[in-house]
């Protein structure tokens with residue numbers, strides 16, 4: 001092939017790659033959530049560039065910590081992503097450039113074994129979020145000659161920039177939404193999301209006559225815990241209570257931090273009697289399970305008020321009723337703690 005023919009062939013290849021990159025960018029721009037974006041991105045790249053496998057290695061700690069909480073780890077995340085120490089991963093990108101190799105043993109411990117088995121060569125493409133390292137996209141090919149240093153990294157760098165921009169957009173939007181609806185200290189949903197949830201339950205109840213109930217929960221003598229052990233310990237108690245409540249309720253029930261040491265649980269499809277049983281179960285749990293604290297255990301008890309929605313009460317009336325029952329329960333329980 002003459003030099004001119006080589007140049008023309010090279011330019012055609014570049015044009016083809018640029019077109020594929022443009023299609024990928026256009027497709028992912030419309031994604032509304034980070035999960036949708038990542039899923040679409042991985043599928044599109046794998047298909048367009050006919051890769052053997054594609055995977056996302058997430059830097060740990062990540063610049064966006066909520067991404068790594070168990071609640072946000074979907075089945076898709078479990079199958080397609082892996083957390084790797086940020087420092088370890090960044091060693092492959094000294095100048096923030098893609099890393100290419102067909103000595104696949106060099107990535108032992110980084111690339112999941114099931115992918116490494118079929119990989120003749122691999123590329124790691126660094127992705128950043130607002131200039132902070134977020135992780136690496138991992139491409140593998142059976143062909144040992146595909147991802148070698150001869151390939152050059154220009155197109156991969158371009159891809160990385162585009163992905164970083166699209167991902168930043170969607171993650172910032174998601175993070176704002178998260179901050180508006182979740183409590184920073186305990187990680188559980190806040191009062192705003194509670195109001196939205198109760199309004200939805202009320203609509204569902206009025207339309208389909210499905211019952212639902214709410215529990216108003218308050219930690220007993222919480223001020224004393226703060227005063228005796230300090231505010232940090234108080235914070236730990238709130239996180240402990242929030243985590244346990246979330247674990248103890250059913251999958252379609254929801255737990256919210258209402259304010260200070262108060263929590264609300266919305267029990268979907270549950271009548272007053274069922275909610276009453278749930279309330280007893282929660283109170284007993286805390287009696288039997290003091291919080292591990294500084295090589296010892298700290299006793300924590302809660303009081304709980306129950307109210308079932310009849311479809312006629314407004315949200316405020318329903319919460320007021322649960323709060324009144326909480327007050328009565330607290331009066332009874334305060335004799336024993």
Ligand SMILES: Nc1nc2c(ncn2[C@@H]2O[C@H](COP(=O)(O)OP(=O)(O)OP(=O)(O)O)[C@@H](O)[C@H]2O)c(=O)[nH]1
Nearest residue numbers: 218219220221222223224226231232234235260261
């Ligand atoms: N550590 C910590 N304390 C908080 C937080 N929010 C509110 N508080 C404190 O929670 C305490 C709540 O006090 P009270 O409502 O009197 O509750 P209590 O001491 O449990 O009283 P009873 O409910 O009657 O048993 C107040 O002292 C607040 O300062 C928080 O985020 N962290």
